[in-house]
Amino acid sequence: MSENVLKMQNITMQFGGVVAINNLSLDVNKGEIVSLIGPNGAGKTTAFNVVTGVYAPTNGAVYFNGTEIVENYPYGKMKKLYAGSDNGKFTKRIEPTPDKITKLGIARTFQNIRLWKSQSVFNNVLIAKHLRRSSNVFSATFRLNAKEEKIQREETAHLLNILGLYDFRDELCTSLPYGIQRRLEIARALATEPTLLLLDEPAAGMNPQETNDLTSFINKIRSDFRLTVFMIEHHMDLVMDISDRIYVLNFGALIASGTPAEVQSNPAVISAYLGEDKNA
């Protein structure tokens, strides 16, 4: 079980003088559900953006299934400004674009829902299958890929079916209830055939009932698709319920990690969330 799927090593992400993430190292093992929590502005989404290639980190490396997918070191203007530690440990620059990382098998959802608004539910999932095509633009235009197209449509229908979205397939995605839109975003990420799923606040804006549904939904897709899940979440009920391990970030730095029970009783975490008790 301890096979490493994702490994972030000494990641520092600096925007000018602001250090959004400072020397973050974490790993996610195969089949686990790992949560990344922390107060607002702790750098959680930035961490996701580094893993998915949206930002190139200022320093550090990311490994996926043992192969290095992102690496960078401070250079240029950042060399002077650099405020993190471990300067000089990394020497290469690997900065892939997000689509390449998705192709490797890391799919993500977004904090604020980013569905393709003019498209139907079916098309939203179907478009995500585009990256697994074998056709080129000529064969696609002149319908020489009809077989592949048919398979993709069937797979999409199948996926929608098992995720309980098939009844909405012809609806415009913006006309759906919020919880369904969240679910559709996860379905769309699954359509890219990932092995690691990154969920950015999947329960944001959900009522307790919807959150409950989401918990079982995430458990279900993890076993159905043999996924590893790495998620950011604010709903503590959900996090404590579902996670195998938890990492806690505060002001860009890792302050605690461990099982839900360990994290809950960690004084550093309590002070980060509730503030320091000066009388103590």
Add this chain to the structure above:
Amino acid sequence: MENQITKKPINKDMMISFTLLALLFVVLVILELVLPRTSILFTVLKKGAIYALVAVSMNLLNGFTGLFSLGQAGFMLLGAYTYAIFTIPVAARSQVYQYFNGGLIQFTLPVFVAMILAGLIAAGFAFLIGLPVLKLKSDYLAIATLGFAEIMRALFQWDKIGVITNGSNLLRKYPVFKTTIFYFAVSGICIAIIVLLINSTYGRAFKAIRDDEVAAEAMGINLAHHKRLSFVISSFFAGISGALLAMFQTTIQASQFKSAMTYEILLIVVIGGIGSVTGSCISSFLFIACSEWWLRFLDNANLNITSLQILRPGFRKVVFSVVIMMIVLFYQKGIMGDKEFNLGGLIKFFKTLPSQHKLPAHLKLAKTKEGK
């Protein structure tokens, strides 16, 4: 029920469309037999077909991929010049290139090869300028592509390369097609290819980029590759429409491909509806008919309807501008919005016209849902 999954390539709608297209060609043949060649109707139809093609190609870029580009006139110029330069008969070259000792190129390509070459050259230029330019977003991309078109116009009038482009002089005496059917056929085939592309997996990816670039990239769509693809394909068809324009006009000169031409095309796209192929086609014929034909009488100073004598040459342009303003004010989404024309929808629209066409769109939607 399962129409989305087992979508058959030929269904009822497509059969109707093909029948309509066949009818259109029959009507054209009859018209050509009945009316004199010089009739204004044919001018409008030919120019309309050419503009329909370039408008659809611009729509592919602006409406379906979400790249606001204004370089269409430049690519048309490239296409028109490529076609003209390579098809002028060798015997006529000494006349055409009279200031440049007969020009540099002393061979002639077959007409269809030259037309495809016109598209390829435009596409080649699009590929080259696409490398730096497509990194820009929205307005900046528009400015850069507009600049490219202007540079092309200036460059082709430059005397130093006059041995190829004939400087600022006219290119003429190249083979032209007189029948309207030819323009409809070429333009129709090209538009059909664009429609096929839009409905393919690549077309869906383009729409995803238009709707949300960040999500598209996160879902594995290579932005640079797909944007360049759309840009190159759009320019290819703009080049072919340029070649058609060269044939239509029988003479060609770089100075006519002004930015005003791009704006005309943009206007057609906007009036037709951004993201609607049929909208672009319909509005291109309406636009050309309005500007070339229906409003002509306003220029006629001898008509003397009023004693005010407002009817004078150029007055039609005033009225035309007002018409355009009205359309943009009251039809903000264009004639078709982002919908496509289909016969079933039209019949339904006329059936429901008296009772509910004044209802807001979302209410109408709710009603049809209940009906199911």
